[in-house]
Each structure stands twice: as C-alpha cells, then as structure tokens.
Amino acid sequence: MEPTADSQLEASTPSSTETAEDLALKLNAAIRDNNKKDVLELLEKGADVNSKAESGWTPLQSAVQADNEDLVRLLLDKGAYPHARKDNGGTAFTEAAIAGNVKILELLLDRGFNVDDHDDNGFTAFMEAAWHGREEALKFLYSKGANVNLRRAVSEEKAKLHKGGATALMDACQERHFSIVKTLVQEMGADVNICDNKDRNALIHALKGGCTKKRYESAVSIGHFLLDCGVDVNSKDECGKTALILAVEIRSPDLVKALLEKDKIDIDDADEEGNTALMVAVEENDYDMAKLLCEKGARTDVGNLIAIVNRNRALDMARLLRQYNTRFIPETLKDWEPNSKRWRDQLKKLYKIYRPMIGKLKTFQYIQQRIQNTSQGGIYLGLHDGTEVAVRISRSAEGDREKRFFEQCSKCEHLLKLFQSEKAGGYMYLCFPLWEKNLEEHLWEPEDQMDYKDALRMIFQAVRELHSLGFAHQDLHPSNFFIDLGGKIYLADFENKRQLIEGKKELVNSDLEALGRLVLYVLTGGKKPLQQVSMEDLAADSPDYREALDLVSSLVSHDERGLEGLSKHPYFWSKQTRFNFLKTVWNKIKDLSNRKTVFQAPNVTESFPYPSWTKEVDTYVLHIMKNPEKGNPYKYSNNVIDLLRFIRNLDEHPDRRISNRIGDHAEYFLKIFPALTIYVYNSLRQNPKYSHLADIQDPSL
Structure with a gap:
C-alpha cells in the first residue's frame, strides 16, 4: 500500500544518538556521492527520507540531480514524497528535465505530476529541457502533452517589473541550442513571434548574450533559421535594440545582410540611447560593417559620427563616412520641459535621443516608452511637431478605419479625439492628446482626490456621446477612461470592441449594466476589481447613498428613461x-x-x-x-x-x-x-x- 502524503512527510525518529539534522546532512551527502550502501544504512538509522537540506533540497531531488535512477526508485520505495518543492518551488520533476533523464521523468509522471507544473519563476520541465539542451527529454515531454508555447508565469510583482513571459523556444535560442530550436519550430509548432514580458521575441533572445566562437556560430545559424521562418525583425530588447543593432554588435555581416533584405527592416532605427546600427559599428570601429551599412543607405547625418571617430582616432572610418557626406554636428539641443507630470522623464528622454521621424512624429515603439497595453498593441509616447501625444500604431487598412471612427468623435466633449496622424511603411500612426492616467490608476493613487459626482457626470456624457454616434461601447472598463492634467475624462476604445447599435436594444442595455458596475467601482474608490464590486460595498453613511443605490438599480434594470434621462437623476x-x-x-x-x-x-x-x-x-x-x-x-x-x-x-x-x-x-x-x-x-x-x-x-x- 502506498504511503500517504502526510506519512511521507513525517520525520522518522533517529535510532542512535545522532540528531535528525545530522542524519539528514549525511543522507544528502551520501546521495550526492551516489553511495547506495550509505543511503540504506542511514535510512535504517532513521534518517528522514523527506528531510530538507540547504535551499530546501530533498534526498529525492538530489538523487534526480545526480541522474541516479536506482537511488530515485529506492527513495520512492522508502516513502519519499515526489511533489516536495525546493525554496524556489522546483520539484524532482523539473530536476529530471534538467538532467534529461527520460526514465525518471516517466517514473515521476506516473506519480501524478502535471506535465506543465512550474516552479516559482515559471519554469516548467519542458522549458528546463529546452534551456539545458536535453532534446530527448524535450521530445518525451512533448509526447506527454507539454504546452510548447506556454509563457513563463511569474508573480504579479515580477510581472510589473516585466519579468517572465518567455517560452521554451526563447530559452533554447538564448542558450544557442540550434537543433532544439529547429525541433521546437519544425516538429512541435513553436510560435517564433511570441514575445516575453519585455517585448523580446525568439530572435532577440538568440542574438543577446556572450559570444564565444561556438555561441557566435550558433547565434548566426539560429538567426538565419528564424528569419526563414518569418520572425518579426522589428522586435526590440529591453534597451530598445533591434535585431539589426544586435547583429552589428556580435559582428555578423552575413546576418546583417540577411536582415537588410527584409522589407520591414528600418536600417535607421535606434535604441533607447538614440544609437543606430551605423553608430554602433562606428563606435566599435568596425570598418567593414560600417561600409556595408553605408552602402545599404544608412543615414550618416545623425549621431555626430565624426565626433565618435575623432575620439577613437579612426582615420579610415572618418574617410569612409565623409565619402557619404557625414559632417561634424555641434551640440545645440535646447533644454525643454514637457507639460505632462507623469510622463516627464520618458518625454525628456524621447526629446533628446535620435529617432527616425515619421512625418512630423517622433516616437519609440519600445517598452520604456509604452504607456498602455491593449490586445490590439501598445500605446506609446510621442512628440508630434513638438506636441506631447499618445501614439497608437496599426497596419494601414485597420488604421484607416480607426481614423475614420475617431474623426467622428471630433465634436464630442468626452470622447478621445484624434490630434494628428502619420502614415509610413504600411503602418498608420494615430496621435491623441496625451493623458496622465486612466480612471483605474487614478483611483488607486491615495494622493489623487476625485470629485466622484463630477467624474460620473463626464463618464455618463461620454457614453451618451458614443451612443449618439450609433455605437455601443461593450467594454466600459476603468482603464478605457483617460484623465488629462486638468482632470477632464475621455472615453476611448483601443480594444476595438464597439458595435453598431442599429436598433439592437440589447447592446445599449449591456452598456447600461456595465455603467452601473462602473458607478459602484468609482463610488467605492476602486478598492475592489470591477467585476467583484457590489451594492454592499457602498458606504451607507454617504450623503448620496440612497440616490446612488437608486441610480445603479435603474441602470442595471434597463430603466425606460435611458441614459439621457438617468443623466438627470437626483444623484447628480x-x-x-x-x-x-x-x-x-x-x-x-x-x-x-x-x-x-x-x-x-x-x-x-x-x-x-x-x-x-x-x-x-x-x-x-x-x-x-x-x-x-x-x-x-x-x-x-x-x-x-x-x-x-x-x-x-x-x-x-x-x-x-x-x-x-x-x-x-x-x-x-x-x-x-x-x-x-x-x-x-x-x-x-x-x-x-x-x-x-x-x-x-x-x-x-
């Protein structure tokens, strides 16, 4: 009969004068030495088969790490608990994947492991196998249903720091395991364009990291392979470096040429410091790379290239650049102070760095300049002819449709309006007046004081204005209401969930119900998530308590007065x-x-x-x-x-x-x-x- 989890975890009583801690330390050492005889003797003396050593390692986990199948079976037979976790949440199962031992993996799977079980950092056994180059274990786990495109799950705190989100393919690329990369993509259907929480795709992971000769060759091979598989060449790393800049950094002219053959590549794209691929080549005094980039049309009038070559005493590089009309540029950038308080630092950085202009727009599609995530893509900071804006980037056809919609909002007081737009390279750049916070963020900030009644007046008017244009919003979430420096509230629909009403009363009713929840959310200060707030959360001693209850009830019950009539409700x-x-x-x-x-x-x-x-x-x-x-x-x-x-x-x-x-x-x-x-x-x-x-x-x- 199998021992229960409780009995497995109970410590045995030592049979000698040695303490339980002494026996546990000796048991762990014997396992790491692969000394089966000593292991048996220590267990007979009463050593706890489920004791934990430093960092929470159990004897079973140590046996798995030692790749000793006999000891693993012995410990399991002696009551070792297979699901015990180390301090970092790792288990014997993830250790087996690191070791690459298929027999131990199969043995542990039979003990009830979920094939996609992960540690506290989000690593699954499948990811560990990819990271450590264990191809046989990878294929076995795939055959048992491992999720190939699972993104690394991390805590909310780590996610806020943009940690996690990587896939097994990114791990294999980062560690330069080319054969595993091919297996993941060609045999297992790994998605080459998934991004981690820092917006980096598999290509970026392949090109980052140390560059010994072997790693360099693997990185270049993986890069070419991913390009053939249609990977997005415009993904950036956490410092805003594109694949082209990274390819220049690892000094791979072949990969640079392959990247420049892609239609969507921007040879003059720059990182967060404003450095283009050519500027990196010049800084590194890589003459051949600089010559290649110049021949391919890289701009030579940005970044003060002559100042860089003079500092490096690089006369050949200076002669090359002057052939392409490079001139010394004195530093004349004036000081500038943005209007925005929240986005001040990012805007000042954007103002100072070089970015290729898109018409009159200067923007940087990079995580540190992103102000909001949506399912349709990010919203980024921008400067349009010197004016601070929020920028939505979409493909031209979709952008044209969005532009037509936002143009309809031009005469509405509380719908987000289009400020300007630019078009380039098959993309539409929609620019909006920059907001400071969305409603959700505003309510979370204890120092921000809000007149709830005034806020709800603006919210009601925004929804009425949208309905008057013939649209139901269908996503009245606090994150879709934006607040500017003056406290004015605007409604937007970046998720593109709005629907034409066209006589469909159920769409209007759906917005009314959502507005009822939103009223409760605002009046309770956003202390609970939108979907969890209820009338019981309202403060009964509020001077508007009865009116607020009646207003919410009227919205939820689809009152015949409609939004127009309820905007005149006694609550207001x-x-x-x-x-x-x-x-x-x-x-x-x-x-x-x-x-x-x-x-x-x-x-x-x-x-x-x-x-x-x-x-x-x-x-x-x-x-x-x-x-x-x-x-x-x-x-x-x-x-x-x-x-x-x-x-x-x-x-x-x-x-x-x-x-x-x-x-x-x-x-x-x-x-x-x-x-x-x-x-x-x-x-x-x-x-x-x-x-x-x-x-x-x-x-x-």
Missing part, C-alpha cells in the same frame, strides 16, 4: 437643488384638493420612509413651527405631505431662532431625512398624473 443634483426640489413639490401640490393621491397612486410601490418624522426633527424647531409668531398654530401630521409643507414653511419664513439652532437648512434636512429626496422623486415619476413634477435638474448640469 447638488444638495441645494435637492432641497429646492422638496420645497417646490409642496408649492405645486398645496392647492390640489386631492393632494394625498400624489403619493398613493397604484404605481407607487415604496412606502414613506419616515412615518414618525415629527419625532426626528428638533423638538424646539418643531415647537416654533407649530406656533408661528405670525399666523395660526398648525399641528403637523406624520405623513410626507406635511413633511414637505414643514420644509417649505421653515425655509420660506426664516426665523433666526431656527437658523441658530440647526444651521444650514438644506444640510440639516438632507442629513436627518437622507431617503426623502429619492422617495419623493420616484413617487412622482411613477405616478402618471404627476410625473411632470419630477422633471427638475441641477442647474450645473
């Missing part, structure tokens, strides 16, 4: 407008002979929330109001009609004694009767005969 009214509304209602119904029916119609379902309101107001104030200095005494009843009358009379006939007692009238009544406004509003709205009395809105709207 100021305190004074709510108070004036209550007074106005009494003025409009006071002369009705049947005014009690106003709040008793069949459609009015909610009961009056303050059936004992006379006990809730200040007794001194109530006494004064019952016995006015001018006029007849009046006894107020506990109904809504008399409460409205009380509010109106108190405010219209000011009494210094009352004002000194309760302060601001609107503040006082809305505090002690917070549910009154929405009750009166909904009662009137639901009564067909008197619904017109609810037609009031805050003048600020």
Whole structure:
C-alpha cells in the first residue's frame, strides 16, 4: 500500500544518538556521492527520507540531480514524497528535465505530476529541457502533452517589473541550442513571434548574450533559421535594440545582410540611447560593417559620427563616412520641459535621443516608452511637431478605419479625439492628446482626490456621446477612461470592441449594466476589481447613498428613461437643488384638493420612509413651527405631505431662532431625512398624473 502524503512527510525518529539534522546532512551527502550502501544504512538509522537540506533540497531531488535512477526508485520505495518543492518551488520533476533523464521523468509522471507544473519563476520541465539542451527529454515531454508555447508565469510583482513571459523556444535560442530550436519550430509548432514580458521575441533572445566562437556560430545559424521562418525583425530588447543593432554588435555581416533584405527592416532605427546600427559599428570601429551599412543607405547625418571617430582616432572610418557626406554636428539641443507630470522623464528622454521621424512624429515603439497595453498593441509616447501625444500604431487598412471612427468623435466633449496622424511603411500612426492616467490608476493613487459626482457626470456624457454616434461601447472598463492634467475624462476604445447599435436594444442595455458596475467601482474608490464590486460595498453613511443605490438599480434594470434621462437623476443634483426640489413639490401640490393621491397612486410601490418624522426633527424647531409668531398654530401630521409643507414653511419664513439652532437648512434636512429626496422623486415619476413634477435638474448640469 502506498504511503500517504502526510506519512511521507513525517520525520522518522533517529535510532542512535545522532540528531535528525545530522542524519539528514549525511543522507544528502551520501546521495550526492551516489553511495547506495550509505543511503540504506542511514535510512535504517532513521534518517528522514523527506528531510530538507540547504535551499530546501530533498534526498529525492538530489538523487534526480545526480541522474541516479536506482537511488530515485529506492527513495520512492522508502516513502519519499515526489511533489516536495525546493525554496524556489522546483520539484524532482523539473530536476529530471534538467538532467534529461527520460526514465525518471516517466517514473515521476506516473506519480501524478502535471506535465506543465512550474516552479516559482515559471519554469516548467519542458522549458528546463529546452534551456539545458536535453532534446530527448524535450521530445518525451512533448509526447506527454507539454504546452510548447506556454509563457513563463511569474508573480504579479515580477510581472510589473516585466519579468517572465518567455517560452521554451526563447530559452533554447538564448542558450544557442540550434537543433532544439529547429525541433521546437519544425516538429512541435513553436510560435517564433511570441514575445516575453519585455517585448523580446525568439530572435532577440538568440542574438543577446556572450559570444564565444561556438555561441557566435550558433547565434548566426539560429538567426538565419528564424528569419526563414518569418520572425518579426522589428522586435526590440529591453534597451530598445533591434535585431539589426544586435547583429552589428556580435559582428555578423552575413546576418546583417540577411536582415537588410527584409522589407520591414528600418536600417535607421535606434535604441533607447538614440544609437543606430551605423553608430554602433562606428563606435566599435568596425570598418567593414560600417561600409556595408553605408552602402545599404544608412543615414550618416545623425549621431555626430565624426565626433565618435575623432575620439577613437579612426582615420579610415572618418574617410569612409565623409565619402557619404557625414559632417561634424555641434551640440545645440535646447533644454525643454514637457507639460505632462507623469510622463516627464520618458518625454525628456524621447526629446533628446535620435529617432527616425515619421512625418512630423517622433516616437519609440519600445517598452520604456509604452504607456498602455491593449490586445490590439501598445500605446506609446510621442512628440508630434513638438506636441506631447499618445501614439497608437496599426497596419494601414485597420488604421484607416480607426481614423475614420475617431474623426467622428471630433465634436464630442468626452470622447478621445484624434490630434494628428502619420502614415509610413504600411503602418498608420494615430496621435491623441496625451493623458496622465486612466480612471483605474487614478483611483488607486491615495494622493489623487476625485470629485466622484463630477467624474460620473463626464463618464455618463461620454457614453451618451458614443451612443449618439450609433455605437455601443461593450467594454466600459476603468482603464478605457483617460484623465488629462486638468482632470477632464475621455472615453476611448483601443480594444476595438464597439458595435453598431442599429436598433439592437440589447447592446445599449449591456452598456447600461456595465455603467452601473462602473458607478459602484468609482463610488467605492476602486478598492475592489470591477467585476467583484457590489451594492454592499457602498458606504451607507454617504450623503448620496440612497440616490446612488437608486441610480445603479435603474441602470442595471434597463430603466425606460435611458441614459439621457438617468443623466438627470437626483444623484447628480447638488444638495441645494435637492432641497429646492422638496420645497417646490409642496408649492405645486398645496392647492390640489386631492393632494394625498400624489403619493398613493397604484404605481407607487415604496412606502414613506419616515412615518414618525415629527419625532426626528428638533423638538424646539418643531415647537416654533407649530406656533408661528405670525399666523395660526398648525399641528403637523406624520405623513410626507406635511413633511414637505414643514420644509417649505421653515425655509420660506426664516426665523433666526431656527437658523441658530440647526444651521444650514438644506444640510440639516438632507442629513436627518437622507431617503426623502429619492422617495419623493420616484413617487412622482411613477405616478402618471404627476410625473411632470419630477422633471427638475441641477442647474450645473
């Protein structure tokens, strides 16, 4: 009978005066020495088969690392727990892949391992086999269902630092295992254009790293192979270096020639320091490479090349460059300060470095200049004729469609507008006014104060404007609302999920439901993810609590007023407008002979929330109001009609004694009767005969 996991992990009691720690250390040493006899003796003495040495290594993991199948079987038979993890999350299974031992891998798979199990750094056994060049193990794991294109999974903290995301193909390329690269691509269907979390594809991984002669030859071979497989030649490394620049750095003229034969290559693309491939060749004093690049049309009027060759005392290089009209360029770049606070450092860097211009646009499609990720590609910083912009890059045909849509938004106040556009090399560069943060980021920042009501007004107007253009958004996520330096909010659709409404009410209803969730998300300060927030998360002591609940309920239930009507909802009214509304209602119904029916119609379902309101107001104030200095005494009843009358009379006939007692009238009544406004509003709205009395809105709207 197989031992249970609990029994496997329990420490055995030593049978001698040696401590459990002593026996564990000796057991680990015996395994690393492949000394089966000592291993058996130590186990008989009571050494714990599941003890852990430094960094969490178990005897089983050490036996696997030693590539000793007999010891592995022995330890498993003695109760070793196969799924134990080292401090880094690694298991005996991943160690077996590193060793490349197929028999041990198969043995461990039979013990219930998931073939795609990974350690804390996201490494699977398949990735380890690719990294360490274990082709037989790689093929075995593939036959058992290993995910070839699985990207390295890392913690959220590491992902924020752009770590992880690499595939087995990238690992094989980085370690220059050419045969494994071919196997992965040709036999297993590995995708050559997947990028890691630093936006590097397999080609970039192949060209980075040390360059001994053997590694150099492998890198060049892998580079040519990937080019034949259609790899994207415009991917960059974490320093913004293109494959062309990296090929120049490893001094491979053949690979440089092969790259330059690709239509999409930009010979003058530069890294984060503004260095082009030619500038790198000149800096390295690589005459032949510089000559090749010059012959292929590399620009010689950027980067102050003559200053570089003078510093290197490279006379031959200077003569070569002057043949291609290179001139010394004095440094004249003036200081410049961007308007943006958040993107200041990146914009200043972009301003200073050389970048090939795209019409009037200067941009850098590189991770440190990226301000937002979308499923359609990144959004990058840019300078269009000196103006700070956000740049969306797409293929020409798709870009033309997007441009036409954004041009429709030009007269809308809260839809993101197109600033300018450029077209080059089969790509469209759409430039938008630069924003500081999206709504999600803004709510996460504790120092950022937001007027939630004002923010929601802008959000509602943005969605109304989009609907007026005939589109439903279908992705009303906080990350799609952008906030500029002045606090103005704009709605965008970079995910391209909008749909034409064309009479499809369900699309509008879907936007209303999403807007309801968004209202809750904003009012709760973004403390929970959008899909998890609920009405229970609203603060019940908020002065707008009842109105907010009603607004969300109306949105979710597809209220017949629609977004236009709900934009005039009492939630958006100021305190004074709510108070004036209550007074106005009494003025409009006071002369009705049947005014009690106003709040008793069949459609009015909610009961009056303050059936004992006379006990809730200040007794001194109530006494004064019952016995006015001018006029007849009046006894107020506990109904809504008399409460409205009380509010109106108190405010219209000011009494210094009352004002000194309760302060601001609107503040006082809305505090002690917070549910009154929405009750009166909904009662009137639901009564067909008197619904017109609810037609009031805050003048600020």
